[in-house]
Amino acid sequence: MNMTSVTQLGQILAQIKPAQYTWLDDFEVKTEDQEKTFDAPFDVLASIISAIDADAPLWEIGEAWKSLKYSKGFDGLKVTAPNDFQIQRANQIRKYYRNKLTILALKSQSMSNFRVDLQELLSMDPTKLKLKFLPMMIRLPSFYKEDTIIDNLKKTTVVPMHNRARPEKESRTLTFVDKIHRKTKNQDLNWYWFVNEQNVLHRLSVDGKNKLSHILEKFLDKPVTIEANYPVQTVRGTDLSFFSVEGDWKLL
Numbered sequence: 001m002n003m004t005s006v007t008q009l010g011q012i013l014a015q016i017k018p019a020q021y022t023w024l025d026d027f028e029v030k031t032e033d034q035e036k037t038f039d040a041p042f043d044v045l046a047s048i049i050s051a052i053d054a055d056a057p058l059w060e061i062g063e064a065w066k067s068l069k070y071s072k073g074f075d076g077l078k079v080t081a082p083n084d085f086q087i088q089r090a091n092q093i094r095k096y097y098r099n100k101l102t103i104l105a106l107k108s109q110s111m112s113n114f115r116v117d118l119q120e121l122l123s124m125d126p127t128k129l130k131l132k133f134l135p136m137m138i139r140l141p142s143f144y145k146e147d148t149i150i151d152n153l154k155k156t157t158v159v160p161m162h163n164r165a166r167p168e169k170e171s172r173t174l175t176f177v178d179k180i181h182r183k184t185k186n187q188d189l190n191w192y193w194f195v196n197e198q199n200v201l202h203r204l205s206v207d208g209k210n211k212l213s214h215i216l217e218k219f220l221d222k223p224v225t226i227e228a229n230y231p232v233q234t235v236r237g238t239d240l241s242f243f244s245v246e247g248d249w250k251l252l
Helices: 003-013 044-053 058-070 084-106 113-122 131-156 213-218
Strands: 037-039 128-130 170-183 188-195 201-207 224-229 232-234 241-244 246-251
Touching (some): 044 058, 044 084, 113 131
Antiparallel strands (some): 170 188, 170 224, 188 201
């Protein structure tokens, strides 16, 4: 790929505007069914993880579990029993979020609606399912993956402390460190995380449906130089700041 093509790739990938984040996506539970609770023969979250591992579409997983309200048993349901490793992962996710909520409580931080619901979910028996929590449970494995990456970035990188009102376009040499695929009802983004020579954190957001993303990723095995605007932003719901790669950016 010549340098003109590389520049064009950057210009194409730069044309995205992240949408508002929401955790209730893919399907919804009717109001009259919100508080219905059902007993399952196995760990519900672990079963969901099992289906995700099998590449089942998230809406299909949700519809399968929602059909509990029409069934007298599990024989006709398209839900799978988890293995020991998937049960272990489900327990790991629950433990992680229990610890996180405990820390927030000790810090006397206010709880969002999501965290209030999550706290109630984590207090339930793993083999019980309240339908209002189904959308959250289906997203919890991806949230966990994202949150643990964010935690690691906090520990291993330097975050920018000051913002500039009008950042000028400049060139920076960046080294790729990790990737998060964030997909919700209103978002489908690939977050590419980088550090500069001083180990300061940067993020490049690319549309998850952009068919040229794989070409960008071919360049990420070594440092890349990107010309862009670099305003400071913060990951919503966290204290993690970073330089955002924005504007009509291009690879040099």
